[in-house]
Amino acid sequence: MRKVLWVLSFILLPVLGYGVFVYNQTLRQDIVIIGGGFDGCAAARSAAAAAPEKKILLVVNDPVQELGGIGTAGGQNFTDIRYWRGKVVTQGSFGRWYAKAGQFYNTGGLAQIIKEDLAQFPNIKILYGYDIEDLVVQNNTIKEVRLRSIARQPSGEVAWGESTQRIKGKIFIDATVDGRLTRLSGNPLSVGRRDWPRQYLPGDETSFSRQQAATLMFQVTGVKTPPKNAQIKDWEFVRDARGSWGLAGGKQVFAANPQVIAFNEKYGPRGFAIKPINAASNGKDSNTWWVNCLLVFNVDARAHERDKGSKRYPADTPPGHLNVDQAWVKARQFLQNPEFIRTLREFKVQDPVTGRWYGFGEAELVRDSRGLPVVGQILYIRESVHSPLSQQTDYGTENTNFAVTTEEARGAGADSQGADAENHPARIGLGYYMMDINAFIPSDLKAAGSYRWPVTGHLRPDWLEAGGEPVNPVYLPYEALLPAKAENLLVPGYAAGISSFAWAELRVLPNLAVLGDAAGVAAARSLAENKSPRNFSREDITWVQKKLQQFGARLNK
Structure with missing residues (x-):
């Protein structure tokens, strides 16, 4: 009998980012972070640095094998920063990553920067491609999360896999884009x-509430830029300190171009529209660009195909809503509509001095081996x-x-x-x-x-x-x-x-990284003082503030 059990446990070993664990055993951790985006990674780094003797588990709850979430696997490589008095105020973990990657970056390169940053800390373990299937809550205290592997299917939907893992923790951090841990643990939202x-x-x-439109990032080639940084009408072309291009513009095209207006009139009621563009080259000297311009309406970020028929699927979704999987699949399919690329090419501007055209007039979709548009592996959820x-x-x-x-x-x-x-x-x-x-x-x-x-x-x-x-x-x-x-x-x-x-x-994302840093340090303080984060004193918060400043965060204006 013991031999049979040993064989079964060996067969059912799930693969983690750092090793293996028998699925029917419980992994015990001090701090458990759900979400592999900028906020989750910042939380893991700061927690590990503030509490080097504690065990930190970072769960990437997207069907990917890289860190950074929307900012890497999602293709959103145009960093949304706004200078205040000539400086970027979002420092800490984001400041370190930004200094290495630049404002416009290669997505795989930034994922590697974040991975190497976290790899400094031997107390961080990473579990890729798992999400919460169930959890145990007692007296408003999360005791355990039960995870199951997820993977994107050839059809595009994300489905549950076979591997499972039970995680017991002391402090939990919700760095998800859908508030999954907060919602499933019974908190009002x-x-x-x-x-x-x-x-x-x-x-x-x-009886329902709408969320901001989502976007599916996609890749193109053929974008034309001026020889140096330039402001042409309402278009801004910028090369960052590391040599990567970014551009923003198209408000006038959006508002007045007959083809763009006709496109949005036709497809807006069907749930899709083109907005003015933010785009960035996929690193220095790359002719491939990630583009942010496709709005996808009526997406409920809480809803996933794999949760249908369970208590995890929200009951108050908007009428005719798309869940995240449906939105991703339909948006990728929509990009193949010939009208889309023809309309995208209207987003261009002529330099009044040289007469040259810049922007997307010659853009072409990048396609994968199956002929499908190359898109972000994660839908860009805004709210x-x-x-x-x-x-x-x-x-x-x-x-x-x-x-x-x-x-x-x-x-x-x-x-x-x-x-x-x-x-x-x-x-x-x-x-x-x-x-x-x-x-x-x-x-x-x-x-x-x-x-x-x-x-x-x-x-x-x-x-x-x-x-x-x-x-x-x-x-x-x-x-x-x-x-x-x-x-x-x-x-x-x-x-x-x-x-x-x-x-x-x-x-x-930079603001979320700031919140992630704070959550990681607060989790470390909670463990050190054996105190719920809800019961922090003035002294506890002062400790968190000082530790954050030691780690490079900016707290003062």
Whole structure:
């Protein structure tokens, strides 16, 4: 009998990123991080550095074998930074990676930079391609997560595999893009823009709440750039310090080009649209570019094909919604429509001095061995859920029920005297970008009466009247990492305690890395003091702040 059991256990060994474990045994870790994006990787690094004697497990819950999430496997290689007084304020782990990779980078190269950064710490273990299938929660404390392998099928959907792993942990960190750990462990969540004032929402948005449009990144060749950095009309062509090109532009084409307008009129009601473009070459001297321009509407980031028929699939999805797998498959298929590439080629600009055309006039899709467009392995999700301070998740709570409110983000001060002043004592980093909404429904693209980009101002005229874009970075408080109920959970990912409109600024990857650093250090402190993260004292938070600064984070304006 013992021999039979030994043989079975050997056959059922699942493969991990660093070794093997018998599937029916329990792996015990001190800190368990779910999510392999910038936030999860930053959390792992900072936790490992702050607690070198503790065991850290990083679970990459995407069907990939690399680190970096949307910023690497997802193809989003145009780093969304905004300088404040001539400097990038998002430092710490992101600052180190940015210094090595540049603003526009080869995605595989950045994944390797992050991997090598984490490899310095022998107490970090990485498990690739597993997601939460179930978990055990007792008295609002997560005791165990039960993982199962996942893999993308030839058809495009991500399916469960055969390998399983039970993980017991002391502190858990949710760095997922769908708030999966926070949601499945029973914490209240505000979906999408549920917290907006009711008067700015469509009349049908009552029993459900929409999330920002998603995007599938794709590759092209044939992009034309000027010989040196240039601003031509509304197009900006920039070569970063490491020699890689990035470009942003096309607002006038989006608003006035007859072919682009006709395309969006035709396909917007079908759930797809082309917006003005951000794109970056896949590293120095590469003629391959990753392009961010395809909006995919009505995607529910919480919903996955593999969860259908189970309690994991959300019950309050929007009518006619696409789950993440359906959206990925349909978007890749949509890219093959000949009208798409013809319309993309309209995004070009003529230099009035030389007469030369730059941009996408000669663009061609890059295709794989099966003739399919090369796309991001991960859908670029912009929004999913947000952790409120209480069980209240209704309309009009954006300035009352979140650790980072809409007004704090928009009205942050140049010092500790702005709308975010209350966040200053417990600050764990700075967040900064534009409040950039990429539309919720196709009609948002012409809510101003005609096609106009960006859409933020005409979706929220109150914001525009109050002054529009943030002028200063916002203090990110420690409380933003805490869900409403769980005692041993920290949330630096998409489910952080940030209102939907504030999230429009803080959703970009550098800001998430800042939150990840803080979560990792806070987890280390929690273990050292044998104290729930929810019960931190002023002394505990001061310790976290000092440790973060030792690790290169910027906490002060």
